[in-house]
Amino acid sequence: MQTRPLVVVSRHGVDRLRSGHPWVYRSDVVSSEAEPGDLVRVLSERRRPLGIAWWSSASQIAVRMLQGFQESEGSADERAMLDTRLRTALDDRAGLAIDATAFRLVHAEGDRLPGLIVDRYGDGERVWLVVQTLCQATDRRLAAFVDRLVEFTQPAGVLARNDPKVRLLEGLDLRVDVVYGDVPERIDVRDGPTTMRVDLRQGQKTGLFLDQRENHAAAAGYARGRVLDAFAYHGGFALAMARRAETVLAVESSESAVAVLRDNAARNGATNVEGREANVFDELRELEVSGARFETIVLDPPAFAKNRAAVDRAAAAYKEINLRALKLLAPGGHLLTCSCSHHVDEALFLAIVESAAADAHASIVLVERRLQARDHPVLLGVPETSYLKCLVLRRTG
Numbered sequence: 001m002q003t004r005p006l007v008v009v010s011r012h013g014v015d016r017l018r019s020g021h022p023w024v025y026r027s028d029v030v031s032s033e034a035e036p037g038d039l040v041r042v043l044s045e046r047r048r049p050l051g052i053a054w055w056s057s058a059s060q061i062a063v064r065m066l067q068g069f070q071e072s073e074g075s076a077d078e079r080a081m082l083d084t085r086l087r088t089a090l091d092d093r094a095g096l097a098i099d100a101t102a103f104r105l106v107h108a109e110g111d112r113l114p115g116l117i118v119d120r121y122g123d124g125e126r127v128w129l130v131v132q133t134l135c136q137a138t139d140r141r142l143a144a145f146v147d148r149l150v151e152f153t154q155p156a157g158v159l160a161r162n163d164p165k166v167r168l169l170e171g172l173d174l175r176v177d178v179v180y181g182d183v184p185e186r187i188d189v190r191d192g193p194t195t196m197r198v199d200l201r202q203g204q205k206t207g208l209f210l211d212q213r214e215n216h217a218a219a220a221g222y223a224r225g226r227v228l229d230a231f232a233y234h235g236g237f238a239l240a241m242a243r244r245a246e247t248v249l250a251v252e253s254s255e256s257a258v259a260v261l262r263d264n265a266a267r268n269g270a271t272n273v274e275g276r277e278a279n280v281f282d283e284l285r286e287l288e289v290s291g292a293r294f295e296t297i298v299l300d301p302p303a304f305a306k307n308r309a310a311v312d313r314a315a316a317a318y319k320e321i322n323l324r325a326l327k328l329l330a331p332g333g334h335l336l337t338c339s340c341s342h343h344v345d346e347a348l349f350l351a352i353v354e355s356a357a358a359d360a361h362a363s364i365v366l367v368e369r370r371l372q373a374r375d376h377p378v379l380l381g382v383p384e385t386s387y388l389k390c391l392v393l394r395r396t397g
Helices: 011-018 078-094 136-140 142-153 165-170 210-222 236-242 255-267 280-290 308-328 346-359
Strands: 006-009 023-025 029-032 039-044 049-055 061-068 102-107 116-123 126-133 157-162 175-181 186-191 194-199 226-230 247-252 273-277 294-299 329-339 364-370 389-395
Touching: 006 011, 006 049, 006 061, 011 023, 011 039, 011 049, 011 061, 029 061, 039 061, 049 136, 061 078, 078 102, 078 142, 102 186, 102 210, 116 142, 116 186, 126 142, 136 142, 136 165, 142 157, 142 175, 194 236, 194 255, 210 236, 210 294, 210 329, 210 364, 210 389, 226 236, 226 280, 226 308, 236 247, 236 255, 236 273, 236 294, 247 255, 247 280, 255 273, 280 308, 294 308, 308 329, 308 346, 346 364, 346 389
Parallel strands: 006 039, 126 157, 226 247, 226 294, 247 273, 294 329
Antiparallel strands: 006 029, 023 061, 039 049, 049 061, 102 116, 116 126, 157 175, 186 194, 329 389, 364 389
């Protein structure tokens, strides 16, 4: 068997792994002889093998398991294992029949490739990949991942979009590099029937919020009358709903995002969409004071809780926007309210919305619970991979 560096974890760490969670925190590491990004053997304090993992010398997530105690460590040739998981992820996406030309190919732990994100933009012979290596191990193997992705997908170019601040927790720098072929400044993609212009270098995430794609389509089915899209960004929800709405007011605080939204509306012939630059909290209050009413409202704010310490403040912010939205919602209308804060779980989010409804003196029923798109799979036992909540509510009185 190949000799690998050893990492010994505490009983608490062992219990966590046996529960199915693939992370060991630094506080549960008893000893390590590994270098940053090493493939390591993980042992209990009694020297019982627990599997193999990637090691981080900087992050509080010190160990990211690749194979557990229930799997055969002897067969763990790293390159073969990673190749198999890459191919499996690609085959899975091919089987989803995604109605878009922008979607996720690899979703980190959800595809058992921790710390690796790969998004695909484009169609036919003009496909580009955007890669993020978010931990020491994947960053160390970036060139190898790119080689295999080029072999498997034949893209025109690959962009390493390594500017998320989470990399700083791994002791990694922030940078954006073309690592294969050519990547244009902007490209056009299709999200269902909607055409969107994408800036792969500067846009949020890897260019677009791909995890809301299926919720855009769901929102289109509920849209009617006057529609309000709050925190609209580049208009994914607004443009999906415009085909069935009388008018759509899309509110976004970023001047540059509103400019892109308006351009996207023009590209799609959506003359009934108004892009308005404003602070959403202030705009909701002003709309309420003016007596405005909407038959359909979408709330898709950024993550209000980046960590556990921010949960109380985030809960207050979620309650505020949902309270205002429910006061603006006409009886019989639908509210689609979202949270992408992992630390605000669904139970808490439901409780926040229920409290907002009580304060708004609004009777509401829960019509549908939705998650992130299917190309962002959830690994059971790892709640961090289930982060996006989308509740569809109807006001009955």
